[in-house]
Amino acid sequence: MENQVRIVSTKKLLPNQKQYLLNANFSVVEADFIGIKYKDFKINNDFEFLIFTSQNAVESILKNKKPEVLLPKRCFCVGEKTKALLEENGFVVLVCSDYAAELASIICNKYQKQNFTFFSGNLRKDILPEAMQLAQIEFEEIEVYETIYTPTEIQSKPDGILFFSPSAVESYLKTNKITDEMCFCIGQTTAETAEKFTENIVIANQPSVENVIIQCINYYSKKDYD
Known part of the structure; x- marks a missing residue:
């Protein structure tokens, strides 16, 4: 060049x-x-599976809560690096997809009768929660971090x-x-x-x-x- x-x-x-x-x-x-601000939050232990669509959500869990409380639960996640971070900290990942739309399709088609806790950020897209609502899947969403613009x-x-x-x-x-x-x-x-x-x-x-x-x-x- x-x-x-x-x-x-x-x-x-x-x-x-x-x-x-x-x-x-x-x-x-x-x-x-962009910067990330991790939030304090409460966890309802009644839900069977966990959903993470970013590494930031996993980091927030690791910083703010005792992971051992959640370790028995299986995880669904977006991204290989999110999966790796979960597994490095003792979690078992049941399903990993490259995109939220892919994950939504798998959950709605194969896990419709299960229930989920979705750990999200304040700027998350609507794809996953809207798909689960449409499929009448029981889930709770917990906002665990905020994305902050740092231009x-x-x-x-x-x-x-x-x-x-x-x-x-x-x-x-x-x-x-x-x-x-x-x-x-x-x-x-x-x-x-x-x-x-x-x-x-x-x-x-x-x-x-x-x-x-x-x-x-x-x-x-x-x-x-x-």
């Missing part, structure tokens, strides 16, 4: 993740555009932006604009938020930080040969 590609990551990357971009001769600006003004216009959640897109736009930048999104729901502001979107093949980075590198490598 003749000109160095300028990338903004809307979350601080791990050193090895950032190194992938640096090795591709990209310049990288990174900042956490940062980017001084130099980037070529590409890495987005890892819908709320990161919203936070970025509080202090910045998206014009002709290419947006690399971790999943469909993040892309749907970005689509309100741009058509320049690439969605990761797998919902992981690493795959977003790979898609970004591949995009500019191919562009360089066009």
Whole structure:
């Protein structure tokens, strides 16, 4: 690449993740555009299964409650990293899906007679609870964390932006604009938020930080040969 590609990551990357971009001769600006505030909450032990749609919900359980109270219960979750975090802390994951819509379909089709505790954040999407309500599945929802916007003004216009959640897109736009930048999104729901502001979107093949980075590198490598 003749000109160095300028990338903004809307979350601080791990050193090895950032190194992938640096090795591709990209310049990288990174900042956490969202923050997490864990909440205190009460748990009703009457419900049979647990649902987690993010690592943040798991972290909140680990910080605020004694996990051993919940360990006998089986878990349903979204994301391989959420699953890994649960299993690292002694939980058994019965079902793991890449997206909330997938998980909702599995629950509604195969576990309709069971009951669930859904640990959520304040900006969660309606997909899962609406699907369970429609299927008349008994569940309780407990809000265990809040997502807080922490926008940062980017001084130099980037070529590409890495987005890892819908709320990161919203936070970025509080202090910045998206014009002709290419947006690399971790999943469909993040892309749907970005689509309100741009058509320049690439969605990761797998919902992981690493795959977003790979898609970004591949995009500019191919562009360089066009």
